[in-house]
Amino acid sequence: xxxxxxxxxxxxxxxxxxxxESIGLVPRADRQDSGYREYGPEDVHRLSFVRRARDxxxxxxxxxxxxxxxxxxxxxxAEVKALALTHIKELEEKARHLQEMADVLRGLSxxxxxxxxxxxxxxxxxxxxPRPSSRPSRDLFPMPVDQAAKGKVLAP
Amino acid sequence: xxxxxxxxxxxxxxxxxxxxESIGLVPRADRQDSGYREYGPEDVHRLSFVRRARDxxxxxxxxxxxxxxxxxxxxxxAEVKALALTHIKELEEKARHLQEMADVLRGLSxxxxxxxxxxxxxxxxxxxxPRPSSRPSRDLFPMPVDQAAKGKVLAP
DNA sequence: GTTGACCTTCCCAAGTTAGGAAGGTGCAGA
DNA sequence: TCTGCACCTTCCTAACTTGGGAAGGTCAAC
Numbered sequence: 001x002x003x004x005x006x007x008x009x010x011x012x013x014x015x016x017x018x019x020x021e022s023i024g025l026v027p028r029a030d031r032q033d034s035g036y037r038e039y040g041p042e043d044v045h046r047l048s049f050v051r052r053a054r055d056x057x058x059x060x061x062x063x064x065x066x067x068x069x070x071x072x073x074x075x076x077x078a079e080v081k082a083l084a085l086t087h088i089k090e091l092e093e094k095a096r097h098l099q100e101m102a103d104v105l106r107g108l109s110x111x112x113x114x115x116x117x118x119x120x121x122x123x124x125x126x127x128x129x130p131r132p133s134s135r136p137s138r139d140l141f142p143m144p145v146d147q148a149a150k151g152k153v154l155a156p
Numbered sequence: 157x158x159x160x161x162x163x164x165x166x167x168x169x170x171x172x173x174x175x176x177e178s179i180g181l182v183p184r185a186d187r188q189d190s191g192y193r194e195y196g197p198e199d200v201h202r203l204s205f206v207r208r209a210r211d212x213x214x215x216x217x218x219x220x221x222x223x224x225x226x227x228x229x230x231x232x233x234a235e236v237k238a239l240a241l242t243h244i245k246e247l248e249e250k251a252r253h254l255q256e257m258a259d260v261l262r263g264l265s266x267x268x269x270x271x272x273x274x275x276x277x278x279x280x281x282x283x284x285x286p287r288p289s290s291r292p293s294r295d296l297f298p299m300p301v302d303q304a305a306k307g308k309v310l311a312p
Numbered sequence: 313g314t315t316g317a318c319c320t321t322c323c324c325a326a327g328t329t330a331g332g333a334a335g336g337t338g339c340a341g342a
Numbered sequence: 343t344c345t346g347c348a349c350c351t352t353c354c355t356a357a358c359t360t361g362g363g364a365a366g367g368t369c370a371a372c
Contacts, residue, residue: 081270098251120233
């Protein structure tokens with residue numbers, strides 16, 4: 001089958017299939033006389049594997065490792081599980097981080113009237129910084145936000 | 157003060173200060189005779205504002221808007237609050253998404269012995285896909301994971 | 313004068329996905 | 343056979359934020 005059909009069957013766009021081939025994530029596809037890429041069921045299977053791993057937030061680098069384990073008869077489930085647990089930890093860390101940012105902002109928003117006047121605790125919070133001289137009992141910026149803006153979800 | 161001191165005072169790296177200037181996020185700094193950038197307290201104040209907004213996950217585009225509101229005496233707190241609430245919604249959506257991915261993966265991990273044998277439900281889950289023919293009572297892939305890999309945390 | 317810290321501008325990189333240009337191929341119907 | 347259309351090829355560009363480094367100018371202290 002051509003790349004278009006393989007794309008539809010695997011859920012990976014043709015663009016991405018070509019890209020994955022170019023970076024060596026998946027092996028170079030056979031070519032037809034025309035130069036068109038030729039795919040078989042096994043190729044689609046592998047592409048679907050990649051797709052699902054992406055859907056679970058694995059980076060391409062980690063998917064590379066997963067594909068290696070997938071095709072390695074002498075792998076141990078311990079290796080796979082370790083990789084998965086590491087990934088889970090990172091996912092939850094990022095989720096927590098995002099939720100913390102949302103919580104801080106919600107705290108500021110609750111204090112904001114949201115009316116026609118310019119006075120706004122949200123602006124004030126951004127302006128005055130994480131540690132205003134007089135602050136409420138619950139610190140609005142409780143954690144070290146130093147590197148707060150660092151994380152990307154899928155491509156850190 | 158020079159850019160280095162402004163950087164230390166605001167928490168924004170010199171690299172980033174130059175970049176923010178180049179994209180017009182902050183006004184062009186005055187130059188000394190040497191060509192060095194010259195910063196005053198007001199500039200540091202603005203850079204700190206940007207820094208805190210970044211720490212709360214605002215994109216540079218949104219920070220541009222925030223800076224506009226900040227400096228606009230005729231702003232309404234309603235405008236600010238609306239922007240904040242939109243941002244909170246997005247943050248929480250992304251956090252939820254990440255947590256969902258983690259949950260799915262944790263479900264697979266719990267079923268994995270993690271021993272020396274190759275048999276591994278995690279690999280099987282990736283291989284067999286979101287809807288295996290016979291599946292446990294609790295679907296391991298309950299949500300439409302179609303666009304699961306789309307979100308970036310801070311620069312979507 | 314020399315050293316070392318600091319500054320300047322400019323180019324390149326990360327990660328993943330997508331859009332488009334310019335041109336070749338394959339197949340159907342008129 | 344010709345035309346049209348869908349599909350394919352490769353290559354370039356973009357998004358977003360941050361940082362690394364090169365090559366060279368400036369400033370202060372010694």
